Amino acid sequence: MRVLxxxxxxxxxxxxxxxxxQEGFVIDRASDGQEALQRAKENKYDVxxxxxxxxxxxxxxxxxxxxTLKNDTPILAISANSLTEIRVNALNxxxxxxxxxxxxxxxxxxxxxxLIRRRSGNQSNIFRCKDxxxxxxxxxxxxxxxxxxxxxxxxQILSLLIRNKNTVVARSELLNLVWNSAVSHxxxxxxxxxxxxxxxxxxxxxKAIETIRGCGYIIRSA
Numbered sequence: 001m002r003v004l005x006x007x008x009x010x011x012x013x014x015x016x017x018x019x020x021x022q023e024g025f026v027i028d029r030a031s032d033g034q035e036a037l038q039r040a041k042e043n044k045y046d047v048x049x050x051x052x053x054x055x056x057x058x059x060x061x062x063x064x065x066x067x068t069l070k071n072d073t074p075i076l077a078i079s080a081n082s083l084t085e086i087r088v089n090a091l092n093x094x095x096x097x098x099x100x101x102x103x104x105x106x107x108x109x110x111x112x113x114x115l116i117r118r119r120s121g122n123q124s125n126i127f128r129c130k131d132x133x134x135x136x137x138x139x140x141x142x143x144x145x146x147x148x149x150x151x152x153x154x155x156q157i158l159s160l161l162i163r164n165k166n167t168v169v170a171r172s173e174l175l176n177l178v179w180n181s182a183v184s185h186x187x188x189x190x191x192x193x194x195x196x197x198x199x200x201x202x203x204x205x206x207k208a209i210e211t212i213r214g215c216g217y218i219i220r221s222a
Contacts, residue, residue, distance in 0.1 A: 001116060002026045002136055004048045006036040006062070007078075008055055012101075016049065019105040021156065021177045025112075026136050026163055033057025037065050045073050046116045046137070049108075052079040052090060060093055067094035074115035078103070127162045129219050132205050134162050143205040153178050154198045157191075161209065161219045170216040191217075 003025045007013040017027050028043065030036035034056040040048060048066075052059035063075060077095040079086055080102075087098045096115050099108060127134045133142045139155055141148045150158065156178045161169055174191050195217060199206030210218050 001046045001113075002028070002044070003112065004028045004030060004036065004039055004043070004045045004050075006030045006033070006048065006050045006054065006059070008032060008051065008053075012051075015105075016108075018177065019109065020049075020112075023109050024136075024139055024152070024156070026159055031055075033059060033062045036062050040066055040071060040073065041069070047074045047076060047112050049112065050075055050077050050095070052077055052081070052086060060090060063090060063093045063095050074118075076108075076112055076115060127159070127165075129162050129165050129221055130205065130208050132158075132162065132202065132208060132219075134159050143202050148201055150198065150201060153194055154201070157194055158198060161217060165219045165221050168212050168216050168218045172216075174216065 001024060003020060005013065005016050005020070005027055007016060007029075008031050013029065013031070017029070020027055028039055028045070030039050033054040036048075036050065036054070037057060040062075050059045050062060054062070057065075059077060059079070063077070066073070066075070074096045075094065077087075077090040077098045078101055079090075079098075080100070082100045087100075090098055097111050099111065127136065131144045134155075135141075136159060141150055141155065141158060157174060160174065160177065171191050178194075179190065195209060195211070199209055202209075208219050210220065212218055
């Protein structure tokens with residue numbers, strides 16, 4: 001499940017990213033309305049989480065632009081403003097749901113998954129690297145067409161690496177996102193243990209995951 005999170009508050013963005021990642025979402029970020037619109041034009045998302053109060057281009061303007069372009073991606077609008085007119089305006093412009101900030105992350109995730117379920121004609125988010133295929137919609141992994149059974153954290157690690165193929169993903173970032181900072185100290189070998197298990201399960205495919213000593217890990221496409 002791939003989501004575009006549009007939020008200009010850095011702390012809120014970090015909290016949203018951690019909560020959604022723990023639920024299996026793959027997150028793309030945008031910090032203003034202009035960037036959000038560009039990303040939504042270039043990529044396919046299962047759902048867009050959109051703050052209404054944004055710099056450069058308001059959330060309502062983003063909704064209007066996307067619907068004008070016939071982009072039917074489900075939009076969950078959020079705002080710190082609880083005025084009824086704000087909510088009604090966003091919904092009338094084409095947002096599919098609305099939450100006032102202060103919501104629980106459990107409710108947020110439930111609403112987002114509900115929007116995804118209701119959307120007709122969902123397309124799978126499939127990422128490939130060499131013979132490894134990761135499907136983010138049904139959370140499955142294949143290597144040379146053979147299904148590989150991974151734990152939730154192994155899947156999260158692999159999906160993060162393959163989404164950023166040819167780019168080093170820092171150990172600290174893996175710890176922060178996959179374990180929600182619970183074990184994020186420099187001497188933890190938690191990531192190393194899970195990487196070792198992931199490589200073993202992938203067999204020959206595991207060789208695609210390289211360790212960059214002192215930095216993190218990378219999957220290379222060549």
